[in-house]
Amino acid sequence: MAKLPDDETLRQYFRDGLSDQEIAEMWGCSYQAVNLRFTKMGIERKPYRNIAAAILEAAWPAAEFSRSRFRFNRVRDLTTYMRRRLGDDSLTPRQLQRADRFKAYLERNGEVLSLDWDGPEENPWVFVPRTPSDGRLVVRWPAGRECPKGLHLEAISLPAAPVAESKTSEESSDQ
Numbered sequence: 001m002a003k004l005p006d007d008e009t010l011r012q013y014f015r016d017g018l019s020d021q022e023i024a025e026m027w028g029c030s031y032q033a034v035n036l037r038f039t040k041m042g043i044e045r046k047p048y049r050n051i052a053a054a055i056l057e058a059a060w061p062a063a064e065f066s067r068s069r070f071r072f073n074r075v076r077d078l079t080t081y082m083r084r085r086l087g088d089d090s091l092t093p094r095q096l097q098r099a100d101r102f103k104a105y106l107e108r109n110g111e112v113l114s115l116d117w118d119g120p121e122e123n124p125w126v127f128v129p130r131t132p133s134d135g136r137l138v139v140r141w142p143a144g145r146e147c148p149k150g151l152h153l154e155a156i157s158l159p160a161a162p163v164a165e166s167k168t169s170e171e172s173s174d175q
Contacts, residue, residue, distance in 0.1 A: 004037055010034075014038070018150070020032075020035045048088035049079065051082075051086055052082040052155065055082060058145065058146070059115075059142055065117075077101070078138065078139065080095045080098050080099045085159075103138070112130050113125060113127060114139065136158045137157055138156055138158060139156055
């Protein structure tokens with residue numbers, strides 16, 4: 001059986017949203033071996049709350065930022081929004097409403113959520129104006145940190161705007 005990569009590489013795969021099966025195929029082993037290794041590392045693949053926590057950890061490691069001492073509604077709403085985007089069907093109606101309100105607020109006000117240590121001492125999680133570098137992200141991703149990919153990126157992004165249906169060439173020629 002092939003040997004799996006080091007723990008840090010596996011953590012990165014987890015942050016990138018790769019499934020156990022995808023990792024197993026990359027390394028020529030079974031998905032059960034990957035799952036066992038994640039379990040030994042203390043990483044649970046579910047519930048979605050753990051995935052949302054891993055995304056936050058990738059941006060603002062708790063050991064470095066002490067973000068866990070700030071338990072405020074904004075982080076709760078962000079986490080709930082991420083869980084909804086990831087497809088968590090265990091969210092309550094109230095949590096679904098909270099995720100929808102969070103999204104609507106960001107869209108309506110053209111803002112993103114940012115962890116700003118220069119901001120108010122009591123709550124460094126602040127809404128700031130969206131910039132072009134934010135793209136569709138709902139959070140201001142910290143400089144120097146690798147942004148997630150795949151499903152994890154979608155979890156921290158606004159849904160893509162629906163593309164207006166273009167007229168077919170036949171409809172255009174009729175006018």
